[in-house]
Amino acid sequence: MTQFSFELLATDGAARRGRVNTAHGTLDTPAFMPVGTAGTVKAMLPASVAATGAQIVLGNTYHLMLRPGAERVARLGGLHQFMNWPGPILTDSGGFQVMSLAKLRKMDADGVTFQSHHDGSKHRLTPESSMEIQRLLDADITMAFDECTPFPATHEQAEESMRLSMRWARRSKEAFVQRPGYGLFGIVQGGVYPDLRAESAQALQEIGFEGYAVGGLAVGEGQEAMFATLDVTTPLLPADKPRYLMGVGRPSDIIGAVGRGIDMFDCVMPTRSGRTAQAFTKRGTVNLRNARHQDDPRPLEEGCPCPACRDHSRAYLHHLIRSEEILGPMLLTWHNIQAYQTLMAGLRGAIAEGRFAQFAAEAQALEEMGDIAPL
Amino acid sequence: MTQFSFELLATDGAARRGRVNTAHGTLDTPAFMPVGTAGTVKAMLPASVAATGAQIVLGNTYHLMLRPGAERVARLGGLHQFMNWPGPILTDSGGFQVMSLAKLRKMDADGVTFQSHHDGSKHRLTPESSMEIQRLLDADITMAFDECTPFPATHEQAEESMRLSMRWARRSKEAFVQRPGYGLFGIVQGGVYPDLRAESAQALQEIGFEGYAVGGLAVGEGQEAMFATLDVTTPLLPADKPRYLMGVGRPSDIIGAVGRGIDMFDCVMPTRSGRTAQAFTKRGTVNLRNARHQDDPRPLEEGCPCPACRDHSRAYLHHLIRSEEILGPMLLTWHNIQAYQTLMAGLRGAIAEGRFAQFAAEAQALEEMGDIAPL
Numbered sequence: 001m002t003q004f005s006f007e008l009l010a011t012d013g014a015a016r017r018g019r020v021n022t023a024h025g026t027l028d029t030p031a032f033m034p035v036g037t038a039g040t041v042k043a044m045l046p047a048s049v050a051a052t053g054a055q056i057v058l059g060n061t062y063h064l065m066l067r068p069g070a071e072r073v074a075r076l077g078g079l080h081q082f083m084n085w086p087g088p089i090l091t092d093s094g095g096f097q098v099m100s101l102a103k104l105r106k107m108d109a110d111g112v113t114f115q116s117h118h119d120g121s122k123h124r125l126t127p128e129s130s131m132e133i134q135r136l137l138d139a140d141i142t143m144a145f146d147e148c149t150p151f152p153a154t155h156e157q158a159e160e161s162m163r164l165s166m167r168w169a170r171r172s173k174e175a176f177v178q179r180p181g182y183g184l185f186g187i188v189q190g191g192v193y194p195d196l197r198a199e200s201a202q203a204l205q206e207i208g209f210e211g212y213a214v215g216g217l218a219v220g221e222g223q224e225a226m227f228a229t230l231d232v233t234t235p236l237l238p239a240d241k242p243r244y245l246m247g248v249g250r251p252s253d254i255i256g257a258v259g260r261g262i263d264m265f266d267c268v269m270p271t272r273s274g275r276t277a278q279a280f281t282k283r284g285t286v287n288l289r290n291a292r293h294q295d296d297p298r299p300l301e302e303g304c305p306c307p308a309c310r311d312h313s314r315a316y317l318h319h320l321i322r323s324e325e326i327l328g329p330m331l332l333t334w335h336n337i338q339a340y341q342t343l344m345a346g347l348r349g350a351i352a353e354g355r356f357a358q359f360a361a362e363a364q365a366l367e368e369m370g371d372i373a374p375l
Numbered sequence: 376m377t378q379f380s381f382e383l384l385a386t387d388g389a390a391r392r393g394r395v396n397t398a399h400g401t402l403d404t405p406a407f408m409p410v411g412t413a414g415t416v417k418a419m420l421p422a423s424v425a426a427t428g429a430q431i432v433l434g435n436t437y438h439l440m441l442r443p444g445a446e447r448v449a450r451l452g453g454l455h456q457f458m459n460w461p462g463p464i465l466t467d468s469g470g471f472q473v474m475s476l477a478k479l480r481k482m483d484a485d486g487v488t489f490q491s492h493h494d495g496s497k498h499r500l501t502p503e504s505s506m507e508i509q510r511l512l513d514a515d516i517t518m519a520f521d522e523c524t525p526f527p528a529t530h531e532q533a534e535e536s537m538r539l540s541m542r543w544a545r546r547s548k549e550a551f552v553q554r555p556g557y558g559l560f561g562i563v564q565g566g567v568y569p570d571l572r573a574e575s576a577q578a579l580q581e582i583g584f585e586g587y588a589v590g591g592l593a594v595g596e597g598q599e600a601m602f603a604t605l606d607v608t609t610p611l612l613p614a615d616k617p618r619y620l621m622g623v624g625r626p627s628d629i630i631g632a633v634g635r636g637i638d639m640f641d642c643v644m645p646t647r648s649g650r651t652a653q654a655f656t657k658r659g660t661v662n663l664r665n666a667r668h669q670d671d672p673r674p675l676e677e678g679c680p681c682p683a684c685r686d687h688s689r690a691y692l693h694h695l696i697r698s699e700e701i702l703g704p705m706l707l708t709w710h711n712i713q714a715y716q717t718l719m720a721g722l723r724g725a726i727a728e729g730r731f732a733q734f735a736a737e738a739q740a741l742e743e744m745g746d747i748a749p750l
Contacts, residue, residue: 038694038698038700039691039694039695039698040695040698040700040702042700042701042702043701043702043705044702045682045702045705045706046686047682047686067694067697067698068669068690068694068697072669072670072690075670076670076672076688076690076691077672082688082690082691082694083691084686084687084691275701294443294447295447295450295451297451297452307420307422311421311422311459312459313451313457315443315447315451315457316414316451316457316458316459319413319414319442319443319457320415322442322443323413323414323415323442325413325415325417326417326418326650326701326704326705327415327417327418327419327420329701330418330420330701330705331420
């Protein structure tokens with residue numbers, strides 16, 4: 001049976017090229033995980049997600065526990081079988097989404113009670129119940145239950161929140177059922193305060209996890225503060241475990257974080273943008289709703305292997321968006337996931353060949369050139 | 376260069392197994408044409424449409440002339456290139472949709488003036504402009520511009536309407552630019568009145584077309600009246616030209632019409648139903664929104680090669696519908712188009728082997744058995 005493990009294959013400065021082995025297969029890092037909130041990467045067939053090169057997807061505990069319910073998913077064979085994604089799956093702990101419910105939730109030292117946004121029904125999440133739900137979903141990577149510290153937060157608020165998360169991290173570890181090929185990740189909190197990040201990183205390692213996430217970033221602090229926090233955090237994390245920056249981000253965020261030693265990413269940006277006519281290209285984002293595309297016979301991005309670029313013109317994509325045709329979001333989502341996977345493959349190749357800095361500089365220069373000029 | 380032609384390969388009673396050759400390829404008949412209203416079969420990639428076995432799609436002149444505009448489509452290489460459908464395309468004349476605009480249109484002996492449902496802008500369709508638009512779209516099969524006689528209509532109303540359509544059919548023929556591999560179809564009108572259908576069929580043959588459509592049915596008259604009208608109409612149409620029943624229909628309508636000598640069909644039913652959780656199966660329609668599917672691990676239809684049935688459970692499809700996930704309409708549309716193409720392939724095989732009556736009886740018996748019992 002596969003053991004959950006991380007192989008560090010190459011480094012280039014702080015950037016790492018690695019491999020995570022799980023019960024349902026391997027993911028090459030740096031990896032971007034498309035978000036499959038409710039058991040589907042929105043507007044994509046699972047086979048299409050895999051065709052982009054994605055090896056792992058993310059599921060959301062909050063959404064799945066409410067609908068269709070974790071017990072139901074378990075009865076139907078687990079999330080892999082339910083959504084027909086045979087590869088690795090990571091689930092979040094539900095904490096982040098429950099906290100964002102604002103008036104619909106009530107926190108105590110033991111956990112969070114909240115009302116469903118569907119029907120107002122009452123539910124409760126604790127470290128223990130989150131572990132149980134993620135086990136029912138059959139996640140290869142389970143995330144510890146924590147509180148995502150809001151931004152801005154004073155040092156005192158961030159400290160109190162982080163220490164609560166560390167207590168919950170220990171309870172998560174105790175409740176997590178070890179199985180071969182399955183891993184539990186702890187989450188470093190502490191806001192933008194280096195001393196709190198250090199304390200959190202230390203506390204988590206004393207508990208011991210199969211991987212370490214950096215949480216509480218990409219919540220409004222800006223790229224500079226995010227990078228500064230990574231600069232003081234990733235050096236404190238063990239080199240032989242995968243590192244996951246939660247909820248990040250734009251391509252430039254990812255490149256900068258990879259350069260600071262991060263291995264895994266997730267973000268709704270490529271999928272959500274695909275449903276709002278925004279396409280990611282090597283030369284920045286393109287808004288396909290813009291009338292300047294209406295007569296443009298060129299592909300969205302030359303050389304991209306996705307069907308939007310391979311089979312269609314910008315003019316056609318624009319037409320689909322303007323006509324509110326479902327095929328528009330379908331094609332743009334596919335393109336965006338492909339663009340992210342192409343970026344990750346480029347990063348992996350560059351690190352393996354010792355040219356990460358050059359790759360990052362070229363990517364930045366290309367993006368600054370901006371979108372291809374109109375005809 | 377391919378000439379537009381029809382090969383009659385086999386008959387079984389009135390049912391016909393044939394082949395239509397066009398500039399962009401061949402379609403085997405009896406054929407069902409998925410509807411690609413605005414240059415896309417809703418919620419489907421063109422390659423997925425082709426994967427179901429569909430060989431031809433339909434485009435709507437009314438929608439495409441307004442957005443993105445026929446001249447624009449022509450500049451972008453025609454509708455085949457625009458929507459990336461390299462196979463045959465049939466376009467309607469725009470007449471049917473313009474007539475249904477009710478208060479937004481004004482008819483005269485020469486044509487119809489109407490306002491766009493998008494922005495209220497004024498447009499005009501005549502036999503001549505409809506031919507020009509369909510030529511710009513590069514339709515392999517162009518439909519004559521006609522008035523779809525409303526139902527119910529008195530004999531006098533149906534007669535007047537039919538005679539107008541016959542005058543417009545002659546003008547359509549005169550305006551149609553003959554090109555190798557391209558064909559123009561006339562449309563028989565006359566409501567439910569046998570004498571008018573006969574007069575219309577005769578008038579169209581005097582003009583001469585590459586194919587003959589039966590119009591003005593599936594507008595509320597019911598299956599019995601539709602079949603009765605076909606019984607008196609198809610025998611009057613030339614055996615060496617394809618016959619197209621416009622806007623039809625449910626599987627039982629198609630089977631009955633094939634048994635009365637019809638070769639081609641189109642209908643929004645499989646695609647529209649796919650977006651409203653209705654799935655067509657050999658045992659009738661299934662509403663995936665129904666809670667009885669929520670724990671059902673079985674495929675929607677055993678043996679169906681579409682991804683909805685091959686890769687997913689009824690429980691998952693139900694979950695997608697309830698969660699309003701785009702993948703729900705995507706999968707159910709795919710299934711429904713597949714179900715229709717599987718039906719057509721079954722009909723073609725049955726006619727070729729002289730067992731059409733048996734096939735039709737078995738299909739009816741299966742449908743009457745109803746959906747598979749709940750678990």
